[in-house]
Amino acid sequence: MRIVLVGPPASGKGTQANVLTERLGVPKISTGDMLRAALAAKTELGLKAAEAMNSGKLVPDDVVIGLVEERIAQADAQKGFILDGFPRTVPQAESLAATLDKSGTPLDAVVQIDVPRDLLIDRATLRRTDKRTGQIYHLKYNPPPPDADLEHRADDQEETVRARLDQYDAMTAALLPYYEAKGLLVRVDGSGAPKGVTEEILRLLSERKS
Numbered sequence: 001m002r003i004v005l006v007g008p009p010a011s012g013k014g015t016q017a018n019v020l021t022e023r024l025g026v027p028k029i030s031t032g033d034m035l036r037a038a039l040a041a042k043t044e045l046g047l048k049a050a051e052a053m054n055s056g057k058l059v060p061d062d063v064v065i066g067l068v069e070e071r072i073a074q075a076d077a078q079k080g081f082i083l084d085g086f087p088r089t090v091p092q093a094e095s096l097a098a099t100l101d102k103s104g105t106p107l108d109a110v111v112q113i114d115v116p117r118d119l120l121i122d123r124a125t126l127r128r129t130d131k132r133t134g135q136i137y138h139l140k141y142n143p144p145p146p147d148a149d150l151e152h153r154a155d156d157q158e159e160t161v162r163a164r165l166d167q168y169d170a171m172t173a174a175l176l177p178y179y180e181a182k183g184l185l186v187r188v189d190g191s192g193a194p195k196g197v198t199e200e201i202l203r204l205l206s207e208r209k210s
């Protein structure tokens with residue numbers, strides 16, 4: 001299964017990707033995670049991406065396209081993958097389609113996760129990640145265990161979240177008609193609890209397969 005998750009920041013893409021990777025047995029490929037790892041390791045790529053990331057802007061297309069091309073060429077991604085946070089622009093989507101066409105392995109579905117804006121801000125500002133496990137928590141709705149080693153993403157401060165939401169509306173929302181026209185888009189309501197959202201995604205994916 002080759003799946004893309006599309007949705008605004010804090011819509012639950014990362015949480016769903018973490019669960020779907022287990023349920024479907026394919027790797028999760030998250031450009032946000034890859035960029036944060038590059039930044040933590042202070043690589044040239046990480047330092048190049050840092051300014052855009054910290055101000056809630058998008059990293060240039062060629063940078064993320066290169067990262068994803070390398071990653072999907074790896075052995076574990078040959079049986080499929082869940083893309084989380086890529087593509088985020090139509091040029092990224094076109095480049096991905098060209099790469100997958102070349103290998104005769106097109107996308108199976110693009111899952112759009114819908115969540116109202118005020119809920120997104122509440123989710124992002126109270127979101128915490130366990131540094132050791134990558135598990136994502138919410139201080140109010142999904143509190144972490146006492147021994148979690150928590151991190152608050154630098155770009156989850158309210159002002160930056162608003163900038164990221166604006167970037168989503170300006171750039172990423174254009175992906176929805178793009179994938180709709182290709183007959184790949186399925187929509188889920190992402191405002192409920194994560195478990196229910198996962199089941200709805202799996203139901204929609206199996207409906208498409210049959």
Ligand code: AMP
Nearest residue numbers: 031032052053057058059064085086088
């Ligand atoms: P995420 O973890 O998906 O919310 O991504 C965090 C940040 O990384 C974004 O706000 C962007 O600055 C950058 N980023 C991640 N994926 C992409 C992408 N596909 N295109 C451009 N920038 C990206």
